[in-house]
Amino acid sequence: MCYAIPGKIVELQGKIAIIDYFGEKRKAINDFIEARIGEYVYAQGGLVVAKVPKKKAEEILNFWKNRFFELKSLDKRMSEVKVKGSPKFLYLIEKTTKSELTKKEMIEIIKTNRENDLKLLFETANNIRQRFHGNSCCVHGIIEFSNYCENNCFYCGIRKDSKIKRYRMSIKEIVETAKEAVKKYGFKSLVLQSGEDFWYTEEKLLRIVKETSKLGILLFLSIGERSEKTYEKLYNAGARGVLLRFETSNEKIFKKLRPGKSLKKRISLIKNLRNMGYIIATGFLIGLPGESEKDIVNNILLTKKLKPEMYSFGPMIPAKNTPLENHKQVDKNLVLKTIALSRLIDKKAKILVTTALETLDKNAKKQGLLSGANSLMINVTPLKYRRLYGIYPNRAGSDKEIDENIKETVDLLYSLGRAPTDLGL
Ligand code: 5AD
Numbered sequence: 449m450c451y452a453i454p455g456k457i458v459e460l461q462g463k464i465a466i467i468d469y470f471g472e473k474r475k476a477i478n479d480f481i482e483a484r485i486g487e488y489v490y491a492q493g494g495l496v497v498a499k500v501p502k503k504k505a506e507e508i509l510n511f512w513k514n515r516f517f518e519l520k521s522l523d524k525r526m527s528e529v530k531v532k533g534s535p536k537f538l539y540l541i542e543k544t545t546k547s548e549l550t551k552k553e554m555i556e557i558i559k560t561n562r563e564n565d566l567k568l569l570f571e572t573a574n575n576i577r578q579r580f581h582g583n584s585c586c587v588h589g590i591i592e593f594s595n596y597c598e599n600n601c602f603y604c605g606i607r608k609d610s611k612i613k614r615y616r617m618s619i620k621e622i623v624e625t626a627k628e629a630v631k632k633y634g635f636k637s638l639v640l641q642s643g644e645d646f647w648y649t650e651e652k653l654l655r656i657v658k659e660t661s662k663l664g665i666l667l668f669l670s671i672g673e674r675s676e677k678t679y680e681k682l683y684n685a686g687a688r689g690v691l692l693r694f695e696t697s698n699e700k701i702f703k704k705l706r707p708g709k710s711l712k713k714r715i716s717l718i719k720n721l722r723n724m725g726y727i728i729a730t731g732f733l734i735g736l737p738g739e740s741e742k743d744i745v746n747n748i749l750l751t752k753k754l755k756p757e758m759y760s761f762g763p764m765i766p767a768k769n770t771p772l773e774n775h776k777q778v779d780k781n782l783v784l785k786t787i788a789l790s791r792l793i794d795k796k797a798k799i800l801v802t803t804a805l806e807t808l809d810k811n812a813k814k815q816g817l818l819s820g821a822n823s824l825m826i827n828v829t830p831l832k833y834r835r836l837y838g839i840y841p842n843r844a845g846s847d848k849e850i851d852e853n854i855k856e857t858v859d860l861l862y863s864l865g866r867a868p869t870d871l872g873l
C-alpha cells in the first residue's frame with residue numbers, strides 16, 4: 449500500500465529540489481535529509497522527507513505508471529463544470545476567476561440554497577481544485593495519543609469536566625504505533641494529536657518527536673498551546689507541521705466557549721509557528737452557537753490570512769454531557785459550501801475533509817472531495833484508545849480496523865480519479 453509516489457530528483461536549486469513524476473516537475477524543500485540529484489525521494493507537504501532505494505522506487509513507479517494517467521484522465525472528466533446555475537449566481541462564480549469577491553458576495557454564496565446554484569458552486573470548486581492541484585490527494589495518518597485535557601471548551605466531549613474514561617499512550621506505544629503506520633501501512637505523514645495534556649512534558653514530547661520523525665515522515669503536532677520555546681525545540685527535534693485551529697474568529701464566541709483562553713494569543717502563536725518554519729494546518733468549527741454566515745466568511749478569510757498549507761474545518765457535532773449537547777447540528781450543505789467557498793478564495797491551499805464531516809453521513813466524504821477538498825486523514829490510533837477519544841459521538845471510522853479504513857478510502861479515491869499522493873509544492 450502506498451500513499452506517496454516516489455519522484456526522482458532531476459535538479460537542485462540551492463535548497464530546492466526539482467522532482468520528476470512521470471514527466472511532471474514539482475518543487476520541494478530539500479533540507480531535511482539532503483538528497484542528491486538522481487536519487488528517488490518521497491515529498492510531503494513540500495518537503496523531501498525520505499529517500500527511496502532505486503529498486504523499490506522503480507517497482508512502485510511501475511505499479512503506478514498506467515494507473516497514474518488513467519486516474520488523471522478520470523479526474524479531469526469528473527471535474528468538468530456541467531451545470532449552469534441562475535444568471536446572478538453564475539455572475540458571482542465567474543467573478544471569482546477574474547477578481548476578488550467582496551465580503552457581501554461571499555456571504556451570498558454561503559447563503560445559497562437553490563439546487564442548481566449549489567451544484568454550480570461545488571462543480572466550480574472541484575474544477576479549480578483539479579486545475580491547481582491535479583488529482584493528488586494527501587492522506588495523513590493520525591494518532592490520538594491522550595484524551596486528557598486541561599481545558600473546558602464547551603463543545604468538546606473530552607473537556608476537563610467530562611466524566612469519561614481517560615487514557616494516555618506511553619512513549620513506547622506512540623512510537624510503536626507510528627512505526628506500524630509507516631512500515632506496515634505506508635503512511636508518509638503522521639499527525640500526533642492529544643488534548644492539552646501537560647503530563648507530556650517538553651522532555652517527553654522531545655523523545656516522542658525524535659523517535660517518530662526518524663521514520664522518514666512529515667510529522668505534524670496537534671497538541672494545543674505550548675510555549676514557543678517548546679515548539680522551537682520540537683522543530684529542531686524533527687517536527688515540521690502543526691495542526692492548530694483558531695476555532696472561531698469571533699472574539700465573543702471564542703471567549704464564551706473557550707473559558708480562560710485568548711483568541712489573540714492563539715492567532716499570534718499560529719503566526720509565530722509559521723515564522724519558525726512549521727507547515728501550518730488551521731481552521732475553525734462550523735455551527736457554533738451565535739455564529740452567522742458572516743462569521744463563517746470571516747473564518748475563511750482569517751484562515752487564508754494565516755497562510756496555511758492546509759485548511760482544517762468541520763461541523764461542530766454536539767457531544768453528550770457538554771454544555772452544547774442540545775445544540776442543533778449544522779446542515780451538511782453548509783460545510784460543503786464552506787469547502788467550496790474556501791476553494792474559490794484560496795486556490796493553492798489544501799483543504800481537508802475532516803472526520804467530523806465524514807461523520808455527518810456516508811456520502812459526505814465523497815461530496816467534500818467533489819466540492820474542492822483534496823486531503824484526508826485516516827485514524828491509526830489503536831482501536832481500544834480510538835473509541836475513547838470522544839470529542840464528539842459516533843466518529844466515522846472509529847470502530848473499524850485500519851486496513852478496512854484504508855481500503856475504503858483508497859477505493860473511494862480511485863472511483864473519483866484521485867491518487868493518494870503528495871507531489872510536493
Ligand atoms: N465536534 C466537532 N469537532 C470538535 N472539536 C472539538 N469538539 C468538537 C465537536 N464537538 C475539534 C476542535 C479541535 C479539534 C481537535 O477537535 O476544533 O480543534
Ligand code: SF4
Pocket residue numbers: 597598599600601604605606607608642643644672839
Ligand atoms: Fe481540549 Fe481541544 Fe477539547 Fe478544547 S477542543 S477541550 S483544547 S481537546
